[in-house]
Amino acid sequence: MGSLYVAVALILSCSRTTNPLISNKKNLMKQEDINKSIVRDFYRRAVSQGDIAFAEEIVADDYIQHSSAVKPGKAGLLEALHYMKQMPKPATTSTPFMRLLAEGDYVVTNMSFGWDGKQKVVVDIFRFRAGQVVEHWDALQDQPETTLNGHAMMDGDVAPGDADLAVSNKAVVKDFYQRVFVNKQLEAMSDFVAPDLIQHCPEISNGLIGLKDYLAYKSDSMSIEKIDLLIGEGNFVVVQSEGKLNQKNTTFYDVFRLTDGKIVEHWGVKQISL
Numbered sequence: 001m002g003s004l005y006v007a008v009a010l011i012l013s014c015s016r017t018t019n020p021l022i023s024n025k026k027n028l029m030k031q032e033d034i035n036k037s038i039v040r041d042f043y044r045r046a047v048s049q050g051d052i053a054f055a056e057e058i059v060a061d062d063y064i065q066h067s068s069a070v071k072p073g074k075a076g077l078l079e080a081l082h083y084m085k086q087m088p089k090p091a092t093t094s095t096p097f098m099r100l101l102a103e104g105d106y107v108v109t110n111m112s113f114g115w116d117g118k119q120k121v122v123v124d125i126f127r128f129r130a131g132q133v134v135e136h137w138d139a140l141q142d143q144p145e146t147t148l149n150g151h152a153m154m155d156g157d158v159a160p161g162d163a164d165l166a167v168s169n170k171a172v173v174k175d176f177y178q179r180v181f182v183n184k185q186l187e188a189m190s191d192f193v194a195p196d197l198i199q200h201c202p203e204i205s206n207g208l209i210g211l212k213d214y215l216a217y218k219s220d221s222m223s224i225e226k227i228d229l230l231i232g233e234g235n236f237v238v239v240q241s242e243g244k245l246n247q248k249n250t251t252f253y254d255v256f257r258l259t260d261g262k263i264v265e266h267w268g269v270k271q272i273s274l
Contacts, residue, residue, distance in 0.1 A: 032102035032233075035128045039100065039107045042133070050085030052078060060132040067138045068273065077136075099158045099255075101233040103166065105129065108231055108238045110255060110267060112143065112154035119143035121153040123253040123269045125229065125240060137240065139253050139271035147202035149210070154200070156265060157257060160234030169258045170232040176263065177239050177254070181224045186212050198265040211266065221246050235259065249273040 038058055045051040046058075055078060063074040070080045096113035111122045121143050127135035143153050176192035179185045193208045204214045224243035228251075231238045239254045250272045257265035 032104070032107075034131070035105075035107045035126075036100050036102050038128075038131070038133070039109060039124075039126055043109075046081055047084065050081070052081055052085070055081055058132055060129060060134040063133065064135040066136060068271075069140075097154055099154070099236075101160060101231065101236050101238060103231045103233055106229070106231045108255075110154050112152065119152075121269055123238075123255075125231070125238075125253075137251070139251065139269040141269050144202045147200075148204060149199040149202070149206045151198065151200045151206075153202060153269070154267060156198070156200070156267075157235075160236055163234055165234055165258075166232040166237075168261065169235065169237050170230055172258060172261055173232070173237040173239060173256050173263070174227070174230055177227060177241070180215070181241070181254075182226065184215070184219060186215055192263055194259070194262045194264045197263065200265070200267040204266075224252060245270065245272060 042055065042058060046055040059074050059077060061074055063077065065072050065076055070076050096111055099110040101108045105128045107126045107128065109122070109124045109126075111120075111124070113120055113122075119142065121141045123139045125137045126133050141153070147153075172192060176189075179188045180192070189208060189212055193211065195208050197206065197208050197211060199206045199210055201214075204210050222243070222245050224241050226243075227239060227241045229238070229240040231240075235257050237256050237258065239252075239256070241252045241254070243250060243252065250270050253269045253271075255267040256263045
């Protein structure tokens with residue numbers, strides 16, 4: 001493989017138990033950092049610049065695509081990239097906002113960018129194996145002009161924070177999400193959520209009360225059946241779950257930021273199955 005990132009990833013994955021330098025974090029990139037770099041290059045080279053050869057290198061032959069907007073498999077992704085390469089660029093664009101998180105084999109991006117006069121909000125999840133992307137999920141929404149909370153759907157902190165907090169923060173969010181979102185035990189919310197919660201979901205007001213009122217209002221029309229993925233880095237935890245919204249199968253992507261073991265900020269994007 002020609003990609004330097006892929007080569008380094010393979011070296012690290014094969015040598016982790018034998019090379020004593022692997023344990024020195026000051027000298028070698030962590031696997032998660034390598035995967036993040038590959039994702040950044042995928043956006044820059046394959047998506048923005050139309051470098052199809054790079055995409056062929058970093059996407060596995062048995063690649064699994066969960067996006068309904070793209071045909072299945074590696075062939076479907078390459079076809080989409082070829083199509084995008086031929087598309088005329090919009091008259092107006094904006095500098096994208098991006099939060100990049102990683103744990104183990106997973107990389108999550110939260111992005112917001114202007115495209116032809118509209119602000120788009122995207123959550124992407126990539127699963128890696130030996131330096132190649134083997135699976136991908138995503139959700140895309142338009143940023144509304146106004147929100148109940150006065151915040152953009154994607155902005156705020158991007159630095160993950162203390163890596164040592166990831167395990168405890170994931171445990172908090174897992175318990176919270178199961179009890180409050182899945183089991184609808186709204187009375188338990190104050191055990192997990194700060195009173196002054198910063199809210200980015202456009203239809204939800206700020207504060208613990210805003211989230212509680214929203215979930216109570218949506219009790220009959222929205223149900224979350226199970227957690228599929230739980231990915232954490234530092235102060236951030238990402239939850240991918242599945243359920244129904246207005247009787248339609250829906251995948252939910254929720255991003256939480258924690259401080260001192262409490263949820264202090266929330267972003268969310270959802271993808272309704274076609």
